[in-house]
Amino acid sequence: MFSKITNYTLLILNPGYNKVNIVIFTARSVPLLMNYVSSIGSYSIMIREVFKKPTKWPIMKSLILKEIDELIYGSMGIIIFISFFIGGVVAIQTALNISNPLIPRNLIGFATRQSVILEFAPTFTSIIMAGKVGSYITSSIGTMRVTEQIDALEVMGVNSLNYLVFPKIIAMFFYPFVVAIAMYIGILGGWIAGVFGGFSSSADFVEGLQLDFTPFHVTYSFIKSVVFAFVIATVPSYHGYYMKGGALEVGKASTTAFVWTSVVIIILNYILTQLLLG
Amino acid sequence: MIEVNNLHKSFGDHHVLKGISATFEKGKTNLIIGQSGSGKTVFLKCLLGLFEPEQGTISYDGRVYSELEPRERRDLRQEMGMVFQGSALFDSMTVEGNVMFPLDMFTKQSKSEMLDRVNFVLKRVNLVNSNQKFPSELSGGMKKRVAIARAIVMNPKYLFCDEPNSGLDPKTAILIDNLIQEITREYDITTVINSHDMNSVMEIGEKIIFLKDGFKEWEGSNMEIFKTDNEAVTNFVYSSELFKKVRQMYLEERN
Known part of the structure; x- marks a missing residue:
């Protein structure tokens, strides 16, 4: 046996x-x-x-602004691009699956809104961010580890974790704004695909968008995005900071960081959904 | 002065430092030499406070590191300068930014005061007109000069160098060695250099400690190393034909 x-x-x-x-x-x-x-x-x-022994505020302020530029502003392009097409695909697939004439056409707008606000904008975008921002964080901190720059900070008496990770956490608190933009662009993509693809009229789509709207769903989405933002900032930082080895290991650490960030996001998504909507 | 007493450090089952005691004198260039894997880097990292030893004490001018409060340890670290093997310059900053970093972080000097100090130390390491260059635009020797400038910008009491001339051509290596020795004497710093470059040993080794398998095998000066009959030291230092001949000539001349 x-x-x-x-x-x-x-x-x-x-x-x-x-x-x-x-x-x-x-x-x-x-x-x-x-x-x-x-x-x-x-x-x-x-x-x-x-969160121990903070870096001087004037230096920290410039680090935070730099990270907002790198992590948030630098991700806007890919997020807008993906959200637009995801919204469009959701609208088209919903339309193609409505074969019963008794089902109202405003379902296309309704399904697009619900899918985009509840899942695609906060969760799907976070997985994209785990890949783009997460691998950047791991590789930048990992390279600093390999080239002894982190040791240099420590020898000088700088709290290297506060110096490197804290600005990333604060910058990622702006992530809900990215999610809000992803919601807007996703729904816009759905409207363009639905209306210009001939699947729905603009009036039906807008009616679907407004149908049974629950404002808490947006709040739920923002709560998730704040939690995911913390995960995206810290899990890749952990993999970069504690990595050992050389350039090859930096690449491996980036891949591992992406996998674990995605796994943690998916698990937290389940837990938060159960807690907030269940 | 740095005094080390019975220092032990292990990583899991691997006992790296096995009871090292040594004294590093002020105003002198103290060299730690030994084969790869002998524990030099671990010893240096213990001196820097990056590794916590399991047993033994390290005392910096009477201040025992293990007995200091976290705040006192941080203050002590600001009295240390370190030149890393790969220079460890911050890639995202210019030469000026790298050298100014400790001043910006730990002093309340105005921007112009900091700039004056940065320009002074850059001039001291013979690096001018490179303030706005990034590390990727510098040669190996220039990077080492910036690293030395950054290490001395806060007027340290203790200067640590890990393989300061590795990867440099012989001429630049000697210039860097001499620069470190000049700075040590000029500012009366306790300098500890981790090296296995025999030119450095002969040129600037005012005090040399030879490590073998985690033990201190031998200690002396660059003059005494010619006379020693310690087999481990002679096998290591005089492994090349050139150094064997140099030693032979020295001993013949002496006799």
Whole structure:
């Protein structure tokens, strides 16, 4: 029986008389689990250190403005481009799936609004940001680690985590503005695809947009975007700051950071949806 | 003066430093030499406070690092300057920005006062008309000069250099060595240099500590290293034919 146990498999064995369920971790599962727990611990310690011993305000102010330019303003182009086409695709796909003549055509506008506001603008955009901004954060901090620039900061007596990560966290608090723009552009894309593609009239689409509108859905979306912003700023920073090795490892750390940022966003998306809408 | 007493440092099961004791004197260029993997870099990072030793003490002019409060440790670090092996200049800043960084961070000087100080130290390391250049536009020797300028801009009491002339041509390497020695004497700094460049050992090694497998194997000056019959030291220092001949000539001349 034990020969069938594969690595990384958690088996719950029922010995037959239902007395005790024995949980068996295979030899490699325990270190892997410990590794995850250790990483979560290191991440928590990093967050605590970020808020300790702040850098002088005039320097911090210029760092924050620089990060807003890099992380927020620099991402606007790709976010506008993707949101526009996603909105358009949602409108077209909704229209193509309405075959019953009894279903009103304003459903196209309604479905576009709900999809874009609830999921595409906050979550899909965050995954894009995890790729674009996250890999930038990991590679820039990772390169500083490899070239001993972080050691140089520490030797000077600078709290390198505060200097490097804090401005990114503050800059990412402007992320809800990006999400708001993504909502607007996504719905605009849906309207253009719906109306100019001949799937809906402008009046039907706008009527759908206004139908059963719940303002809390926008609030829910902004709450999610603030949480995701924190994740996008800190998880890639963690992978960059604690990386070891050379240039090749910087690339690997960027990929790992993207994967973990996406995983954390998806899990938090589920939890926040359950908490706020469930 | 820096006094190290019975320093131990391990990483997991790997015991890197095994009870090192040493004294680094003020106004002198102190060299730590040894083969790769002998513990030089770990020792230097312990001196810098980047690694916390498990056992032993490091005392900076009577201040024992492990007994200092976090605030006192930060203050002590501002008395240290460090020249990293790869210079570790901030890529996003110009030469001027790099050298001005510690002043901007820790002093309340006006912009013009900071600029005067930056220009003074850049002139001291013989680097003029490069203020607005970025590190990517500089040669290896120029980067080292900027790193030295940044390290001395706050008037440090302690200067640490990790392989300061690695990757430099012999002429530039000697210029950098001499610059460090001149600055050490001029400002009466305690300088500790981590090196395995034998030219540096012979040129500026006023005090040399030889590490082997985490132990202090030998200590002396660049004159004493000619006379030593310690096998580990002679195998390491006189591994090239050229240095063997130099030593032979020195000993013949002495006799």
